[in-house]
Amino acid sequence: MSAPATGGAAVPPKVELLGVNLRYFGTEGETEALKDISIAIAPGEFVAIIGQSGCGKSTLLSLISGILKPTEGSVLVDGKPVAGPSRKVGYMLQQDYLFEWRTILDNAVLGAEIQGADIRKARERATQLLTRYGLGQFLHHLPRQLSGGMRQRVALARTLCTDPDVVLLDEPFSALDSQTRIALADEVAEILRRERKTAILVTHDIGEAVSMAERVVVLSRRPGRVKSDHAIRFATANGSRPAPFAARNAPEFNGYFNTLWRELEVHVEG
Amino acid sequence: MSKADIRTETGPSPQYREWLRRERRGHLAVRAAQLAVLVIFLVLWEVLPKAHVINPLFTSYPSALWPTFLELLKDSPQQVNILAHTWATVLATVIGFTAAMVFGTAIAAALWWWDGLYKVLDPYLVVANAMPKTAFVPIFYLWLGATMSVYGMSLAISLFVTILMIYSGFQGTDPNKVKLAQTFGASKGQILTKVVLPGSVPTLIAALKVNAGLSLVGVVVGEFQSANLGLGYLIQYGSQIFKMNIVMCGITILAVVSSLMYLAISWLETAVMRRR
Numbered sequence: 278m279s280a281p282a283t284g285g286a287a288v289p290p291k292v293e294l295l296g297v298n299l300r301y302f303g304t305e306g307e308t309e310a311l312k313d314i315s316i317a318i319a320p321g322e323f324v325a326i327i328g329q330s331g332c333g334k335s336t337l338l339s340l341i342s343g344i345l346k347p348t349e350g351s352v353l354v355d356g357k358p359v360a361g362p363s364r365k366v367g368y369m370l371q372q373d374y375l376f377e378w379r380t381i382l383d384n385a386v387l388g389a390e391i392q393g394a395d396i397r398k399a400r401e402r403a404t405q406l407l408t409r410y411g412l413g414q415f416l417h418h419l420p421r422q423l424s425g426g427m428r429q430r431v432a433l434a435r436t437l438c439t440d441p442d443v444v445l446l447d448e449p450f451s452a453l454d455s456q457t458r459i460a461l462a463d464e465v466a467e468i469l470r471r472e473r474k475t476a477i478l479v480t481h482d483i484g485e486a487v488s489m490a491e492r493v494v495v496l497s498r499r500p501g502r503v504k505s506d507h508a509i510r511f512a513t514a515n516g517s518r519p520a521p522f523a524a525r526n527a528p529e530f531n532g533y534f535n536t537l538w539r540e541l542e543v544h545v546e547g
Numbered sequence: 548m549s550k551a552d553i554r555t556e557t558g559p560s561p562q563y564r565e566w567l568r569r570e571r572r573g574h575l576a577v578r579a580a581q582l583a584v585l586v587i588f589l590v591l592w593e594v595l596p597k598a599h600v601i602n603p604l605f606t607s608y609p610s611a612l613w614p615t616f617l618e619l620l621k622d623s624p625q626q627v628n629i630l631a632h633t634w635a636t637v638l639a640t641v642i643g644f645t646a647a648m649v650f651g652t653a654i655a656a657a658l659w660w661w662d663g664l665y666k667v668l669d670p671y672l673v674v675a676n677a678m679p680k681t682a683f684v685p686i687f688y689l690w691l692g693a694t695m696s697v698y699g700m701s702l703a704i705s706l707f708v709t710i711l712m713i714y715s716g717f718q719g720t721d722p723n724k725v726k727l728a729q730t731f732g733a734s735k736g737q738i739l740t741k742v743v744l745p746g747s748v749p750t751l752i753a754a755l756k757v758n759a760g761l762s763l764v765g766v767v768v769g770e771f772q773s774a775n776l777g778l779g780y781l782i783q784y785g786s787q788i789f790k791m792n793i794v795m796c797g798i799t800i801l802a803v804v805s806s807l808m809y810l811a812i813s814w815l816e817t818a819v820m821r822r823r
């Protein structure tokens with residue numbers, strides 16, 4: 278692929294992948310996880326990446342976050358090649374992975390602590406974030422005292438505490454029950470939009486992708502390639518994007534859902 | 548989140564109170580049975596030799612221990628008092644297991660840091676762990692002298708199992724927690740100090756438990772051979788002059804020392820685990 282698809286914006290992309298291949302090496306051979314991936318993501322864009330389990334979604338995020346290097350091709354953030362984990366990119370993993378020996382507040386400042394940031398300021402910011410997410414009374418509790426949804430909110434605070442421009446979300450709600458999942462999706466989408474983050478959400482839940490993102494990229498089965506790229510638009514009175522829960526009830530929702538469903542199902546058959 | 552949450556305005560329900568009562572009764576029954584076992588043991592130990600069912604020359608009996616103990620409290624020309632012996636043994640044990648914990652953790656960390664080092668040393672560690680360290684008691688005596696050989700045996704007997712336990716604890720760290728730290732750009736040192744070490748605290752405590760016992764074994768065995776001080780020495784001495792009272796007195800004190808160490812570690816464990 279030569280010209281990477283952009284979200285239609287003329288501004289330089291915030292995140293760009295150019296002809297990225299990634300192969301994992303093991304004693305039993307190599308696994309081709311991603312093949313010839315080219316995507317450009319505009320600043321402030323909320324992109325969902327969907328694909329079946331094992332198609333390389335997590336791998337893609339690890340590449341953008343800099344904890345993996347592409348076997349071929351390049352990954353750029355702000356036009357510069359990614360050399361390793363950077364403060365510009367925050368990564369929210371599939372589960373909260375809170376450290377059970379740290380309090381909620383201490384968990385939330387972990388990133389700032391590792392990055393050697395001013396710890397007092399970080400604690401202030403984390404306190405603010407946690408309070409905003411309704412966890413103000415739990416700052417000094419331990420993770421085991423919190424429910425799954427609360428824990429995932431702590432993980433979000435931990436990611437945002439270092440104030441990254443780009444937020445990567447790897448199936449952040451998959452460990453939650455369906456009600457919590459939908460409620461939290463609303464909150465997270467709202468928070469990320471308000472803070473004008475560039476967000477890349479990986480999921481295998483089509484409804485989640487359509488309701489949260491303004492653009493959905495479909496990956497093929499392994500080795501993952503960009504199968505298609507869809508802009509998601511909802512007509513609303515004020516022209517702004519509806520919250521995920523409202524989007525699920527919008528008339529356009531089913532159309533997008535069915536299109537993407539078909540895209541994914543093609544791969545189930547072959 | 549805790550049982551307090553389920554309490555109604557009127558306090559615990561009668562059913563819950565009944566359940567608590569039964570729990571408490573069960574707990575007391577266990578304690579009573581434990582005490583009974585000890586009492587039965589002591590009674591048999593007292594009665595059987597006295598009735599000459601077993602030869603008292605070999606076993607002594609509990610009521611004889613107290614006078615012996617009082618006698619041993621006094622320094623004599625040949626002997627320092629028994630408290631000095633006990634102190635020597637306890638000190639050597641504490642030194643032995645502290646050294647084993649410190650070196651064991653440091654070596655495990657080095658093996659974690661350099662995977663190649665682990666791969667090379669793995670078979671040697673396994674063999675060193677399986678070796679009966681007590682075979683080295685005579686050599687240690689020659690190499691290290693009376694006092695140091697006791698510390699050395701105590702360390703040798705607990706070091707390798709500590710390294711292996713702690714290393715496997717380090718290896719058991721959730722790779723996703725490591726990945727999480729890496730997403731923030733954590734260095735290897737930060738991964739060690741912020742993820743691996745704090746995550747391995749339960750393993751460290753388990754190692755401490757194993758060690759305390761092993762170190763005491765090492766000390767006593769070392770004292771058999773080499774020292775002129777310590778409970779191991781006292782036991783050896785008592786058996787050589789065929790004074791079972793002295794031997795049994797030493798053994799009883801060892802039992803008390805082990806129990807106290809066990810209590811101290813359990814207390815530490817509760818204190819640390821309350822934070823998790």
Ligand SMILES: Nc1ncnc2c1ncn2[C@@H]1O[C@H](COP(=O)(O)OP(=O)(O)O)[C@@H](O)[C@H]1O
Nearest residue numbers: 301308310329330331332333334335336337499
């Ligand atoms: N560290 C690894 N070593 C070897 N193969 C891997 C590794 N991580 C992932 N893979 C393989 O690469 C493929 C893509 O994995 P992943 O990115 O986790 O997929 P997804 O997140 O879409 O489920 C999978 O088939 C997986 O088995």
Ligand SMILES: [Mg+2]
Nearest residue numbers: 334335336447
């Ligand atoms: Mg995944």
